[in-house]
Amino acid sequence: MTGLYVHVPFCAVKCFYCDFAAFSGQKKQVARYLAALEAEAALAPPLSPETLYVGGGTPSELTAAQTAELFARLRRAFPAARWTESTFEGNPDSLDAETLGVLAGEGVTRLSIGLQTADDALLKSVGRRHTAADFARVVGLARAAGIPAVSVDLMFGLPGQSLDSLRATLDFVLALAPEHVSLYGLQVEDRTLFAKRGVAEDEGLGREMYEAAIAALARAGLEHYEISNYARPGFRSAHNVNYWRRGEYLGLGCSAASFLGGLRTANEERLSAYLSAVEAGRRPTAESEEPIGREALGEEAFLGLRLIEGFVPSRALREAFAGPWAALKARGLVFEDGPRWRLTRGGVFVANDVFREFVPPFTAEEAVTR
């Protein structure tokens, strides 16, 4: 399967934890940017993607007319595409009935809304401008517009966030019956205000919150299907599942990543560098690498293990990582479920430790087999 990701980098303000290519105060560049996306698509290899994901940044910072223009440009660039799933990301303070009407008319099947927490004081303390009530209103508008599925982004481990606060957020969100929830543990990224302030990740409380959330979401009928993702039956994100199965995808826009023909590339992050490359008729690639041998096999493992149901490893993977796999098994972090490799329940909580076994640098002895 092939997916198409389109990055929209505009945001009203920069949240204190966020390290994505997301810029405030740049909206005067929107018209140029939309034209650049179409021009970049023309420079890419011809494809017929089956899923579309418009992410950010904050795509809902586009006006309704700009949103319609974006879809018109994507239709021109990919005339053969028939999206089996199409997702649009937005924030509660910038989604309105007019834009939602455009999205429904374009056949968008999933609206992914960033809430993070339903605690208004906490929202303010991480730099967000909306309230929990704004979110509830937008969910109602999306339903009224006829968008088939709503997904909600939440975070745990925020500074000052208690277990009770997370529980209250889940109760609030689950009462609105979303089809899908993404729940991320805070990662303190360099270059963010949190990093400058010396915010630390609290592993102990983080794990308690993660466990409580998995249980609450399961009680509400949302299956935990990936480390950070939960869905009602039939509502998993096909676009994202394709990433974890090492499927192909094209990314358009600044910072967007692609994986095509075994080659992984990432676009220029800076808006000006992205725009000037595309406007000069050049692909805006900033980085590119072709994982081969042990590295490519390791990718198959650390991506496939993100899925709670696991994956069926290739023979080459089983042979190349027999030693690390046996060691992880002995530690109770992974297991074999018929032909599938999976994380154990304990392994899910320390997934990053497990994944480390599958990324370079490999130990000296194993590196010889590269």
Ligand SMILES: C[S@@+](CC[C@H](N)C(=O)[O-])C[C@H]1O[C@@H](n2cnc3c(N)ncnc32)[C@H](O)[C@@H]1O
């Ligand atoms: C690409 S972001 C953009 C979505 C949208 N603009 C918003 O703010 O809701 C997708 C999600 O990643 C999560 N996220 C962003 N930075 C994070 C961080 N440092 N640690 C954990 N999760 C993060 C947030 O839940 C966010 O909604």
Ligand code: SF4
């Ligand atoms: S979390 Fe979302 S709204 Fe906040 S800066 Fe990042 S992309 Fe923008």
